[in-house]
Amino acid sequence: MSVTVLGGGAFGTALAVALGRKGPVTLWARDVSALAETRQSPRLPGVTLPDPVSLEADLETAARHDTLLLAVPMQQLSSLLDVIDAPLTGQALVACCKGIDLSETVGPCALIARHKPAALPAILTGPSFAADIARGLPTALTLACGDEATGRALQEQLSTPVLRLYRSDDTAGAELGGALKNVIAIACGVCIGAGLGDSARAALMTRGFAEMVRLAARLGAKPETLMGLSGLGDLTLTCTSDLSRNYRFGLALGRGEGFDPAVTVEGAATARAAAQLARDLDLPLPVCTAVSDLTQGRLTVRQAMDTLLSRPLKDE
Numbered sequence: 001m002s003v004t005v006l007g008g009g010a011f012g013t014a015l016a017v018a019l020g021r022k023g024p025v026t027l028w029a030r031d032v033s034a035l036a037e038t039r040q041s042p043r044l045p046g047v048t049l050p051d052p053v054s055l056e057a058d059l060e061t062a063a064r065h066d067t068l069l070l071a072v073p074m075q076q077l078s079s080l081l082d083v084i085d086a087p088l089t090g091q092a093l094v095a096c097c098k099g100i101d102l103s104e105t106v107g108p109c110a111l112i113a114r115h116k117p118a119a120l121p122a123i124l125t126g127p128s129f130a131a132d133i134a135r136g137l138p139t140a141l142t143l144a145c146g147d148e149a150t151g152r153a154l155q156e157q158l159s160t161p162v163l164r165l166y167r168s169d170d171t172a173g174a175e176l177g178g179a180l181k182n183v184i185a186i187a188c189g190v191c192i193g194a195g196l197g198d199s200a201r202a203a204l205m206t207r208g209f210a211e212m213v214r215l216a217a218r219l220g221a222k223p224e225t226l227m228g229l230s231g232l233g234d235l236t237l238t239c240t241s242d243l244s245r246n247y248r249f250g251l252a253l254g255r256g257e258g259f260d261p262a263v264t265v266e267g268a269a270t271a272r273a274a275a276q277l278a279r280d281l282d283l284p285l286p287v288c289t290a291v292s293d294l295t296q297g298r299l300t301v302r303q304a305m306d307t308l309l310s311r312p313l314k315d316e
């Protein structure tokens with residue numbers, strides 16, 4: 001089975017580096033000529049692609065491999081799928097992005113199923129910074145696929161001695177965990193940036209996690225999936241580390257500082273999608289809704305805090 005990574009940003013490059021340590025892998029990127037010159041991605045400075053990583057400039061050629069890892073930001077996934085002419089029949093399309101598509105209000109696996117119905121959708125997600133994976137530090141992720149045989153084959157193909165994949169058949173749970181933790185990480189960044197303290201952050205993580213489980217269960221996911229790497233695991237990492245772009249974006253918001261708009265911050269769009277789902281499903285998601293309002297400038301940090309604290313008291 002052969003594998004191609006589509007997307008030469010931080011995560012795509014890191015995955016190519018990790019898989020390239022075990023065997024041949026192809027990497028396609030829009031700006032492949034820049035990558036070919038330096039064998040480094042500007043999104044992951046200091047990391048050089050090993051020799052077994054072949055760069056491919058032609059998307060249709062790159063997309064002929066058995067397994068395609070889709071490592072572009074969530075809001076770009078549908079356009080990437082649409083520019084590939086081939087139907088990708090029977091090929092495994094592994095989403096490596098975290099979010100909910102804003103225009104279709106679905107996660108990556110459902111988006112793949114809609115745009116490439118003859119392919120086999122899967123998702124690779126969980127607590128992992130691209131820089132850690134690229135350095136070969138030990139990492140554990142969830143590989144979720146609705147097709148059992150494909151899921152088992154992908155687990156073998158994409159695991160390495162230091163990248164350990166746990167298999168699941170709950171694609172909805174895995175993708176919602178990865179998507180929603182980014183929203184809660186923004187909230188936690190705001191909390192710390194605004195000087196509201198570690199206790200408030202713990203409250204946001206816990207109540208945010210309750211929202212993640214609530215929404216995932218309503219959308220047909222297994223609640224126990226959210227207890228795993230793709231949910232609680234990634235929530236813990238992203239809400240507590242300065243290496244997270246979502247957390248740093250929140251920190252800047254909380255401090256009233258600007259943030260580089262070129263940096264990928266998946267949680268902002270996901271917060272808007274989650275707030276939309278909260279309205280559509282009549283489901284209380286107060287933290288996600290507050291992050292949606294904050295990031296769109298509809299609430300100040302003070303107002304967001306007051307909104308959350310003035311909700312009626314309730315049972316845990």
Ligand SMILES: NC(=O)C1=CN([C@@H]2O[C@H](COP(=O)(O)OP(=O)(O)OC[C@H]3O[C@@H](n4cnc5c(N)ncnc54)[C@H](O)[C@@H]3O)[C@@H](O)[C@H]2O)C=CC1
Pocket residue numbers: 007008009010011012029030043071072073074076077079080096097098099128129130131263264266
């Ligand atoms: N960076 C990290 O530590 C991790 C990132 N992820 C996820 O990986 C996904 C990608 O993020 P990063 O690689 O970190 O972002 P990035 O900002 O480093 O890179 C994004 C790349 O996608 C490319 N791109 C954008 N639109 C495209 C399109 N339509 N067609 C082809 N290429 C396109 C850009 O040129 C850029 O190279 C996100 O959903 C993120 O949540 C997941 C785990 C870890």
Ligand SMILES: O=C(CO)COP(=O)(O)O
Pocket residue numbers: 098126127128129182185234237238243244245246247264265266
């Ligand atoms: O998803 C990640 C870690 O698992 C990366 O987080 P950020 O996108 O916030 O940097």
